Amino acid sequence: MIDYDYNKLAKMDFFKIKGKHKSMPMSERASIFMPFNALEGYQEKLRQAEREHAKQFEQEERIYKYGKE
Secondary structure (H helix, E strand, C coil), X not given: CCCCCHHHHHHCCCCCCCCCXXXXXXXXHHHHCCCCCCCXXXXXXXXXXXXXXXXXXXXXXXXXXXXXX
């Protein structure tokens, strides 16, 4: 098993470490965290279920207020 000195690692200043790559600009960095649609069609299914639930709720509310037709 490799024994790491975690105290030394925790105190390292990672911004001063120089490597092959330049720092990424903040404008590009933000795009990494943009949401993406991993499940195609999932949002539409959620909207459809929401519409059906709202319709059912409206029908039940109408029955509660005015009784069965």
